[in-house]
Amino acid sequence: MNFSMTRRRSLIAMAMGGTLGAVGLPATVFGATPVKGGIISVATIGEPPTLDPMMSTADLVGILTQHIFETLYTFDAKWNVTPLLAESLPQLSADGKTCDIALRKGVTFHDGSAMSSADVVASLKRWTSVASRGKQAAGVIADIEATGADGIRITLKQPYAPLTALLAMNNSAAVIMPARKLAATLTEFIGTGPYQLKARVPDQYIQLVRFAAYKSRAGEPDGYGGARKQYLDEIRFVPMTNANTRLESAIAGQYDYVDSLAVESLSKLKGSKSEAVILKPFGWPRLVLNTKKGLMADQKVRQAAQLALSEEDMLYAAFGDKNFYAVDADLYPKGFPWATDLGGAVYNKGDATGAKKLLDAANPKDRTIRLLTSQQYEFHYKMALVANEYFKAAGFKVDMQVVDWATLVQRRANPDLWDIFITHSPFLPEPALIDFPSKDSPGWWDTPRRDKALNAFNEARTQDERLKLWAEVQKAVFDEVPFIKVGDFNALSARSPKLQGLTPAPWPYFWNTWKA
Template sequence: MPRFSSSRALGLSALAIASALASPLAAQTTVDVAIVGEPDTFDPMMSTKDVVSIVTQHFVETLYTFDDSWSVVPLLAADMPQISEDGTVYTIPLREGVTFHDGSSMDSADVVASVKRWLDVATRGRSVADKVQSVEATGPHEVTITLSEAYSPLMSLLAFSNSAAAIYPEEILGDEIEQVVGTGPYKIEEHAPDQYLQLVRFDDYSQPVGGAEVREQSPDEIRFVPVPDPNTRVEGLLSGQFDFADGLPAESYDRIAESSTAEPLLLEPFGWPVFAINHKDGLLTDKTIRQAVQAALPIDDMLFAAFGDDKFFLVDGPMYPEGWAWRSEAGTENYNQNDTEKAASLLQEAGYDGTPLRILTSRQYEFHFKMAEVAKMALEAAGFNVDMMVVDWATLGQQRDDPAAWDIYITHSPFLPEPALTSLYFADSRLGWSNEEKDALMKEFTTETDPAKRQELFSEIQRVLFDDVGFIKIGGFNALQGKASDLEGVTASAWPSFWNAEIQQ
């Protein structure tokens, strides 16, 4: 039974509670999920935010997805593609009998139109668009993608739920989608902005074949509740208000572990916090000033302030952790310098005139804010004038698209199986990091198919990253989530899913 009751006053308005209770499905089996904020879109093509991916994966699907071992497997595709010997032609068979939430049937025309839109509007789609010669329907349930040259990350891009190559009915497509219509196991029933998103089971859902997880549609309803304050998410989980809570502060681990109503979920290793640097406009277009920032940052202190216990973080420079094929030590002599004098000398060399260094961050991910506080003190000690702009996560998402509005914004990323899924490496990302050597290496990296050669190339890319300060990895960290003790079928994940969730009675 759902737990949405008058106790939900924590962090929600009375109107939200009344609306939720008035729902015609409120008496059915419901899983209530506290997320870090309101998704700014339900069209996953248009966002790289994890909160968007978490929500939209339940009602919008892609041709392919990842299994538990990060292998690409079919989702809306009927099988893996046939790929030409030169790696430029992908022939993709589509599943038959797939129904959109509006009752229409998916065919190759829908897929072609959706993939073309993804190439035009999505961050990750645009990263490959200049290599795509054509996307054509070569049968009622077959699509062929032809490239101008081999592009090794293509299948990972088609499988990723973040800036996703989502498949929609052709008829609803445009620069913006007014009402999202997908094929997923759940569909949108009601949305009260900043209050809740109610999803209900889609009765005509067609299960994937060929390796993707079976999506049981166990709950009748999934309700995502934006709760910007992390401590409110913790209290709501402990009180039984929420069945699952995402993005919890590290210091809440022991309280949750000792609780009789909830359990902590530690995702280890999860990913890396990053100081994203503006190469398009402003102070940090000067490489020497970027190097001053890099030299000044006290990584140990920042991570300890953010997480408080080393079971939650690792001071580690390489872009991938131990055990990953992509791990390399190249360039890491520039990691965690914590050298105030060097930073001050670099600022003097650059002729720094006191222009404010604008750091954009949010408290909805509390560890972002705590890292920023420590960084601010260290940067000021080196001679920077720091303007820390603290906004909500939705506002940060908007402001980071304006190069005139910031110099650094703070975010994080899970470790991803394919480096090219990290858009920050590409010149056309919002960072605008363009470096002649790096760009040439990225081109070679994305066209090379030999795994050993790709590892060598990525090592060189990492070396340039540290030298040119493309962006700054702060370290590695483990993510904390929490679930109700009686919730089954949900595991720790960067993008937790709830289609197999059950509340044990």
């Protein structure tokens, strides 16, 4: 039986703490003439758990470290893979199993040493052993070797379409570091990026300064690709865990950029000392289920949890205004080539009676869901409050654990500590970049059906084939429930009018920006 309207309204009101009317989106005006010099401060959602971009899929880690480290490839403004430290796109053999990559010459690390093919090979081998995306690729990589001072070859066991996109990603990232500095745990953070690490004072700031010997690509900026121009002298990233504090600092103009504001903050930014930065569509929040241990290791229990939820109510609680969210089961929205129409059978049901029947059939000894969330992303927390009520109506007990984001990232790596955690991701240009294809990613989805669907998808040689096979991957997700998509949403941040040249992006970057 579904919740009554009165019950639904009360629990949503509890999560929202009020309602939000429709509002307009302000235009942003950029300056025309770049100015060199100056310092900017960026308020982030918290302290990063690491500055080693191979070791984390957290967006916060990617946002910071993309200024320090670089990958062989990145994404242009249209989300096409484009060269960064590579000279050009890979040369593939006719059978799709040999990938030759030419490297840019004259690239220098922050310690003054020149980047060589030996550094690239060593870095990629570390990536395949420690990074979740690297481990995902490792299963199809037979060898990584130098073909000279300025080239490498990746030999594959089978064709693997997502390889260049995986090499382009900025978290769990295949960054290139000096071979002699590599270690299981990094003690020095030395890359080739436009800014280098000068100081890290935990819980206070991370200070990056311009790398004088940086070698940018030629041409004009193009998304994350193209030229990376170093107008700023210094960038300071300041952790600010409380969402209301971030909002107040944006209103007062205390920071040049404030990341991750609640969407209901938009009206409060009008007339303030900061301007809204809106990314539409941004991405999708999801509940990740622990398929390895505990309550959610049972597929029937996961299906019960999925059936219990009203994702529409969770979205309304989190965002309030339909200008900022869309009720959408499928993993990509309309407008993306990966968009489908497959999720309606299991999505947005709020069916407490049906969920309880599934739960009773599974008959677990303990029906307590350890639900892990953080208030640093306030919309996560609001969704958790609503999910809590729907789970309880279906016969679950809920132990809601509210922690800071760094703690959540650490805790989710241990399958003994949680059953469900809430996270989100921007819409990525390649489905293989979503963390669920990796068996090493928290959630640890590993079944024969998963393997069959994903292997076929990744080995397909044409885009038409891949589009058809992506539907089979999604069907496996809806049936086996390694995670539950909540919907689509837009993102809100704020910037000072003095910060010029900023391009709204899912992982904001500050090369190419300047301070008027």
